[in-house]
Amino acid sequence: MIRLQNIHKSYITGTNKLHVLKGIDLHIKKGELVSIMGSSGSGKSTLLNILGLLDNHDEGVYELNNEEIKSMSETKAAKLRNNLLGFVFQSFNLISFKNAMENVALPLYYQKVSRKKRNKLALEYLDKMGLKEWAHHMPNELSGGQKQRVAVARAMITEPKIILADEPTGALDSKTSVEVMELLKEINKSGITVIIVTHENDIAHMTDRIINLKDGRIESIVENNKINNTESVQIPIQE
Amino acid sequence: MFDRDKWQEIFSTIRKNKTRTILTGFSVATGIFMLIFLLGAGRGLRNGMTSVFAQDATNSMQIFGGRTTKAYKGTPEGKRIQMVNDDFLNLKKSIQKIDAISAMSYIPGAETISYKNNFGNFNVSPVHDTYKEIKNFEIIKGRFLNQNDLAEHRKVVAIQDEVKKVLFPKETALNKYININDIKFKVIGVFHQSSFDDNSREIYIPITVAQKIFNNNDHIRRISFTLNNVSVEESQNIERQITYKMAARHNFSKEDKNALWIQNNIENSQTFAGLFSAIEMFVWIIGIFTILLGVIGVFNIMMIVVKERTKEIGIRKAIGASPNSVIGLILMEAIFITAASGYVGLIAGVGLLESISQFDIIEKVYPPAAIYFIDPQVDLGIAIGATIVLVITGALAGFFPARKAAAIRPIEALRDE
Numbered sequence: 064m065i066r067l068q069n070i071h072k073s074y075i076t077g078t079n080k081l082h083v084l085k086g087i088d089l090h091i092k093k094g095e096l097v098s099i100m101g102s103s104g105s106g107k108s109t110l111l112n113i114l115g116l117l118d119n120h121d122e123g124v125y126e127l128n129n130e131e132i133k134s135m136s137e138t139k140a141a142k143l144r145n146n147l148l149g150f151v152f153q154s155f156n157l158i159s160f161k162n163a164m165e166n167v168a169l170p171l172y173y174q175k176v177s178r179k180k181r182n183k184l185a186l187e188y189l190d191k192m193g194l195k196e197w198a199h200h201m202p203n204e205l206s207g208g209q210k211q212r213v214a215v216a217r218a219m220i221t222e223p224k225i226i227l228a229d230e231p232t233g234a235l236d237s238k239t240s241v242e243v244m245e246l247l248k249e250i251n252k253s254g255i256t257v258i259i260v261t262h263e264n265d266i267a268h269m270t271d272r273i274i275n276l277k278d279g280r281i282e283s284i285v286e287n288n289k290i291n292n293t294e295s296v297q298i299p300i301q302e
Numbered sequence: 303m304f305d306r307d308k309w310q311e312i313f314s315t316i317r318k319n320k321t322r323t324i325l326t327g328f329s330v331a332t333g334i335f336m337l338i339f340l341l342g343a344g345r346g347l348r349n350g351m352t353s354v355f356a357q358d359a360t361n362s363m364q365i366f367g368g369r370t371t372k373a374y375k376g377t378p379e380g381k382r383i384q385m386v387n388d389d390f391l392n393l394k395k396s397i398q399k400i401d402a403i404s405a406m407s408y409i410p411g412a413e414t415i416s417y418k419n420n421f422g423n424f425n426v427s428p429v430h431d432t433y434k435e436i437k438n439f440e441i442i443k444g445r446f447l448n449q450n451d452l453a454e455h456r457k458v459v460a461i462q463d464e465v466k467k468v469l470f471p472k473e474t475a476l477n478k479y480i481n482i483n484d485i486k487f488k489v490i491g492v493f494h495q496s497s498f499d500d501n502s503r504e505i506y507i508p509i510t511v512a513q514k515i516f517n518n519n520d521h522i523r524r525i526s527f528t529l530n531n532v533s534v535e536e537s538q539n540i541e542r543q544i545t546y547k548m549a550a551r552h553n554f555s556k557e558d559k560n561a562l563w564i565q566n567n568i569e570n571s572q573t574f575a576g577l578f579s580a581i582e583m584f585v586w587i588i589g590i591f592t593i594l595l596g597v598i599g600v601f602n603i604m605m606i607v608v609k610e611r612t613k614e615i616g617i618r619k620a621i622g623a624s625p626n627s628v629i630g631l632i633l634m635e636a637i638f639i640t641a642a643s644g645y646v647g648l649i650a651g652v653g654l655l656e657s658i659s660q661f662d663i664i665e666k667v668y669p670p671a672a673i674y675f676i677d678p679q680v681d682l683g684i685a686i687g688a689t690i691v692l693v694i695t696g697a698l699a700g701f702f703p704a705r706k707a708a709a710i711r712p713i714e715a716l717r718d719e
């Protein structure tokens with residue numbers, strides 16, 4: 064599904080050049096549940112943004128869904144994001160003046176789905192997230208966990224192949240964190256590839272594979288127990 | 303364009319920023335309102351002036367005898383120039399472009415006119431039958447003087463509607479006999495004429511009759527005529543031609559400007575037309591500048607809107623909004639604000655003009671001014687033109703902010719501060 068070869072990325076700020084990604088090689092198969100870990104500033108978000116076509120890489124080969132991603136028009140990138148990818152962010156990024164249902168339905172607006180149809184679908188997805196009663200509430204009337212579940216519903220509504228989540232539990236308490244993770248695992252079980260950036264060990268250990276980034280390079284990749292839904296405890300927890 | 307979802311998107315943001323949107327809209331609306339109102343008022347003024355001056359056809363000229371201010375061939379200055387019938391006949395023959403020509407004499411002494419017990423002082427003007435083509439009368443009853451009246455010295459009279467009201471308050475005037483200086487004249491027609499002063503009360507009798515029974519001479523006070531299709535230059539030429547002819551006939555210097563008074567309505571009406579064009583131009587400039595200020599306001603607002611909505615636009619782009627759809631969103635909003643508020647201004651301006659003419663507001667506020675202000679309207683062309691201007695300026699005002707919005711990069715917008 065995703066294949067990275069020697070990906071480099073630098074940010075230029077003024078006269079300084081900050082080399083953030085220094086040659087990333089990575090292969091993520093269809094249907095995997097992967098987490099990316101690493102200390103702050105190690106380039107996790109940068110990597111995820113490149114994977115999500117929100118940013119371009121400078122060097123290397125990025126293949127997404129068997130298609131090589133080179134510099135492409137913003138229109139094409141928008142279309143790919145809309146059809147193929149779903150995003151979940153740490154700070155939810157819901158649109159404040161739209162209610163939960165409208166937020167969930169918005170990606171379908173850009174697919175020119177009729178209003179009636181997309182609102183119906185949005186209600187179905189909210190129902191799956193257990194938020195049916197909250198459909199007509201504005202984001203500021205929802206708790207953090209509820210907001211994140213709305214965001215997950217929004218990411219899911221276009222039936223994407225990949226969900227990219229940048230610290231989806233970063234703003235949630237541990238109980239709601241686990242709930243959101245269960246949700247993402249559920250989604251993963253339906254065959255969707257899920258990539259989660261996190262710096263929480265227990266979150267990472269709920270995934271199939273942990274990719275450790277350090278200083279712009281992959282330091283190690285830890286395969287969790289294949290039957291990790293039985294919550295294996297034998298795997299040593301990486302610090 | 304008529305995508306309901308897009309409008310819903312636009313309305314939801316407008317609703318969020320009501321005050322700001324209204325304030326901007328207000329300046330655009332004011333611009334259009336001023337433009338429409340001033341143009342309409344200008345039009346009303348032009349109509350009023352035209353109708354006031356139209357009592358003399360705009361292609362007419364009038365000649366009055368004056369007093370010389372230069373000594374000429376032994377005659378000292380100060381000689382009165384008295385026109386006579388021969389002058390009239392001579393001009394009628396010699397000026398080719400003349401369409402209709404009529405002389406006017408006058409009746410000396412008190413002009414008390416009566417019918418039974420009703421009487422009043424009216425202006426009695428002895429004229430030719432052709433006078434009706436020079437003055438724009440509206441015949442209400444009967445007819446104006448005709449050639450036979452003139453040729454056969456018939457004692458007949460055409461009276462103004464105001465005169466009829468006084469002399470015949472309760473009965474028809476036609477075929478009744480009124481007394482003019484104790485001589486009976488038969489009423490053959492009633493007419494209406496618009497005029498500078500509301501007090502005009504005119505009576506017309508055949509000039510041949512007046513000269514025979516009241517004056518006993520061939521003096522005339524003025525000669526009026528209309529010209530066919532002449533330019534201002536031609537009319538000035540004719541003016542000069544007349545001066546030369548009359549100078550030769552009455553023995554005064556061709557250079558003497560006061561011996562003969564010639565009123566050239568062709569020239570005058572062109573001067574008026576020029577004046578009103580200038581006023582209209584001035585109004586356009588004011589209106590356009592006001593609209594321009596409004597548009598700059600819209601531009602500023604949209605810039606702020608884009609800045610405030612950076613994060614939202616970033617979210618939209620992350621979940622699949624194309625640059626074009628973002629441009630569309632901002633552009634439509636700008637066009638909508640300009641067009642909607644412009645429309646409000648348009649309606650207000652037209653409404654004010656309409657109510658002024660509907661309820662005769664000027665008549666109520668200051669009656670004497672009323673005749674100078676008729677039918678203040680803006681035509682459809684101007685309204686459509688203004689609308690097009692609005693949409694275009696709205697699009698211009700939205701264009702740069704929209705481009706700015708489209709260039710927003712989601713990663714920048716979504717970065718947590």
Ligand SMILES: Nc1ncnc2c1ncn2[C@@H]1O[C@H](COP(=O)(O)OP(=O)(O)OP(=O)(O)O)[C@@H](O)[C@H]1O
Pocket residue numbers: 074075076081083101102103104105106107108109110262
């Ligand atoms: N748009 C940008 N322009 C310049 N520098 C940037 C930009 N985005 C990120 N950086 C820098 O690149 C480095 C990596 O940033 P990145 O956001 O990928 O880190 P991260 O691993 O996600 O960190 P965290 O855990 O704190 O989110 C940081 O030093 C950051 O300051």
Ligand SMILES: [Mg+2]
Pocket residue numbers: 107108109
């Ligand atoms: Mg990060």
